[in-house]
Amino acid sequence: MKSLEELRAIREKAREQMTLRKEDGPQSTRVIVGMATCGIAAGARPVLAAAVEQVSRRKLENVSVTQTGCIGVCRLEPIVEVLAPGEEKVTYVKMTPEMMEKVIAEHIVNNRVVKEYTIGAEEPGPAAN
């Protein structure tokens, strides 16, 4: 180690890999991907991978990507829920990795819900959200 910069660079890099291990604070946003048999069959795995990739590429702090079981509307899988502190839960349906990228960019980063992907847009009417 010849310089402080070198140490700092190692620290920043290693820190990124360890953000997963932080306890979720009350201010953290959770991206939850449905990963039951139905979800996986419908292609939830690449969606989850896209979410994790985007969060780590953009170095988003306070955002965790987790998974959950079957929500019940298997025909709308892959389903992704976004839980931001102090906001209502948003449910995205029939997701693809590309759509996931957009949700991260728009919803998580810019705080604009991508309305056209939500369950309300997919199923308008009394059954909606």
Place this chain on the structure above:
Amino acid sequence: MDFVRSHILVCGGTGCTASKSPLLIEEFGKQLKAAGLEREVMVIQTGCFGLCELGPVVVVYPEGAFYSRITPADVETIVSEHILKGRIVARLLYHETVSHDSVNSLNDTNFYKKQLRIALRNCGVINPENIDEYIAMDGYQALAKALTEQTPDEVIQIMIDSGLRGRGGAGFPTGRKWQYAKSYKGDQKYVLCNADEGDPGAFMDRSILEGDPHSVIEAMIIAGYAIGASQGYIYVRAEYPIAVQRLEKAIGQAREYGLLGQNIFGTGFGFDLSIRLGAGAFVCGEETALIASIEGCRGEPRPRPPFPAERGLFGRPTMNNNVETYANIPWILINGTEAFAAIGTENSKGTKVFALGGKIVNTGLVEVPMGTTLREVIEEIGGGCPGGKKFKAAQTGGPSGGCIPAEHIDKPIDYESLSAIGSMMGSGGLIVMDEDNCMVDMARYFLDFTVDESCGKCTPCRIGTRRLHQMLDKFTEGRATLEDIDMMEELCAHISKNSLCALGQTASNPVLSTLRYFRDEYEAHVRDRKCPARVCKSLLQYLIIDKCRGCTACKRVCPTDAISGEVKKLHVIDQEKCVKCGACMETCKFAAIIKE
């Protein structure tokens, strides 16, 4: 492994390793591979989480799910349910983290709530075999700061201002020790780390070395800079294979990064470290004996002065600190003396790590602010005595320390308050005893240890402890007289006053403190020929009472054929033949066998 979405932390401390945690890591690897998840989930071996009672421990992030007592068979369930489908396996979670189907943070459990982790800050958080993870937790920042921004005197001043005291037992102010070591000139100076943790039931230093070896290495380099030493030795017992292996790895990594060696951070300062293995002699925890052992001589103490600061290893100025003391130092340099001095009591700053053992529910490792009461440690964090038994006393400081009886359970723990009640802080072993423990037998147990470990160099210790042990034997065998109590006190005073080193000087503490608080128990052994806790075998007998149904189970299990009786008739124990092993009592289904 670019886009890892989950980390599985598996405890690799000695406790969990003994309960087969390496098998779990292997099994996780297999199961993850079978599920095609090996690229998105990382399995990491960490140091001790502290809750050894519940080992092996597995924590899955980002959820922070704390799984306890995991077997290889559970691994498949965790992978297929939690990792693949995202359903946390509630039945495998530590029960205190589960409430109404929701998972609570580990930090809210009774065991962790009152803890404050400074020395153990990285244990169970990072992979101890990966220097990058230590650096991510601000590792080596303190060293960088010290070398590039502070003079050695400034570093020493910080140590003095922080109020840090040696965690090995005696509690000598660390800053002053550094000051002395700096004041002596020499062509070569040495920094030592005392990792010869030897008292029964203590495993604080082992856990730090296993869970966060770099924190000790970093602090030793800082110490070298402060006192002007370029070489350090870590003296660690060979019985700590995991600690030794991780230390070796850590030293190798630090060298690779240029954190050990010449010209660290381009400042021209150089420092290197080696490990010296001890063969497990308790006396080598005494610094002059430790130095002799590193030199390749027999591990025996020598009179001080000259103190090692003046003439130590190979006759050169030497400074020696304990593992836990070192582990605090990088934290202090980063967070400042005020942050450290704000924790603890007036004369005892910071935190202390304790190894909880004996009759306690949560056997394990805890770190609490100085001034925490014994009640908080034992009842709240430790979960009290198992089976609802009554707390009787706690032994701190191992064979050099004393017992703290239940009447002092609300005393805040710090250096002064413990010595005021005849005990000592010690290195941090905390052995809990309940109503079933005989205090005479306990004192005898520790004397047994000291007799074995006395190096034999000075007579008061070599012969005195043996005589004391023989006298205690008289009590437990019911041969003692009341005069023996006075004679024992006199002998204790002689041993303490005349022994060469701390081993002998403190050897009689367990006897003196049990005499102070439990004299009635000693007297009961003499006057009534009874052991009130029903431990001392010579003073009790097993009897069969009329609850006996004559099932013959006890008769069959008795190793000496001491039990006679016909089927469906009351059985009898022949006291001449009985060896008091207790096998009959354990076997009896009708509670018909009593001991008194």
